[in-house]
Amino acid sequence: MSQFSSSIIPSLLFFLLFFVAFSLIELIIIFVLNRLGKRYWEFVIDKLIRLKVHHGRAIELLAAAGILIVLGIVYFATPFFEILGAATPTMKILIICLLAVMLLIYITTTRKVTRMVLEKKVHRYIYFILSIIFFVFIVIMADQSFNSYQNYINTQFVDPTIKNIQFELDEREEKRLLTLFREDYLEGRCEQVDYSEKEEAGLTHFVYITTDIEFATMKTLEQSMGAPTIGYECTDGINSFILTDEGKWYWVIAE
Numbered sequence: 347m348s349q350f351s352s353s354i355i356p357s358l359l360f361f362l363l364f365f366v367a368f369s370l371i372e373l374i375i376i377f378v379l380n381r382l383g384k385r386y387w388e389f390v391i392d393k394l395i396r397l398k399v400h401h402g403r404a405i406e407l408l409a410a411a412g413i414l415i416v417l418g419i420v421y422f423a424t425p426f427f428e429i430l431g432a433a434t435p436t437m438k439i440l441i442i443c444l445l446a447v448m449l450l451i452y453i454t455t456t457r458k459v460t461r462m463v464l465e466k467k468v469h470r471y472i473y474f475i476l477s478i479i480f481f482v483f484i485v486i487m488a489d490q491s492f493n494s495y496q497n498y499i500n501t502q503f504v505d506p507t508i509k510n511i512q513f514e515l516d517e518r519e520e521k522r523l524l525t526l527f528r529e530d531y532l533e534g535r536c537e538q539v540d541y542s543e544k545e546e547a548g549l550t551h552f553v554y555i556t557t558d559i560e561f562a563t564m565k566t567l568e569q570s571m572g573a574p575t576i577g578y579e580c581t582d583g584i585n586s587f588i589l590t591d592e593g594k595w596y597w598v599i600a601e
Contacts, residue, residue: 360495361440364488368444371480372451379469380455409471416478426482429489437492441485448477519585524555524595527580527587531561536580536589541598552588552596562593 420426433441452473530536541550552574577590579598586598 357436357492360492361436361488364484365440365443365447368480368484369447369451371484372448372477373455375473375476375480376451376455379473412475416475420478420482424482424486425489426486429485437485437489440488444481444484448474448481452477520555520597523582523585523587523597526582527589527595528558528561530580531578531589536578539577539579539588541575541588551599553599555587555595555597558589558593558595560593561589563591 429437430441452470527536544550574588574590574594574596577588577596580587580589588596588598590596
């Protein structure tokens with residue numbers, strides 16, 4: 347990952363959105379189930395108890411089969427378990443929080459809604475089947491969207507900030523070197539060179555810095571044509587500046 351990954355705050359903000367979305371979905375699920383339970387209470391009393399009495403074993407097998415089918419779909423048709431295996435610390439925090447909110451919402455919103463043991467079992471079964479489906483969906487969406495979110499944050503915020511910092515550092519370094527080399531030139535520590543006569547591999551670039559008219563040795567300050575190959579070279583062993591006869595300073599960059 348890029349510089350973005352070094353800061354956990356953008357990551358937490360991203361996963362917080364998915365946490366809030368999942369919490370809202372869970373609240374909607376529990377609200378709908380509670381409303382249905384109240385509205386169809388007579389159906390639960392009449393039909394469900396009869397089915398339990400006459401076909402109790404079949405209902406249990408059907409319920410277990412439903413769970414197995416859901417888990418099978420998750421395992422074979424989704425990358426959910428691969429995501430779990432490669433989960434980052436932030437993703438692990440999200441997964442734990444989603445599971446916690448799933449249990450918390452169920453415990454705090456259904457204690458007084460259901461009145462019979464059988465109704466509680468059906469209510470809990472439907473809630474957790476739906477919750478698992480949305481849980482898997484949210485985790486997959488969060489994992490797949492994270493790279494796009496990283497790229498967006500890097501492009502819009504991180505990279506421009508780094509470039510601004512780098513630009514400010516370059517400006518400070520430029521001013522420092524210019525002050526140093528001005529002193530070196532005045533004290534005679536800069537040597538006269540002709541870069542056209544130097545036999546060096548690669549290319550040499552000359553980046554214009556500024557003009558010191560007081561350092562000009564020519565009678566006229568005419569604009570030089572082409573690269574400023576002749577002048578006084580000032581160096582600190584790493585960086586080199588050249589001062590031309592027109593008093594122009596260039597940063598010498600060799601590749």
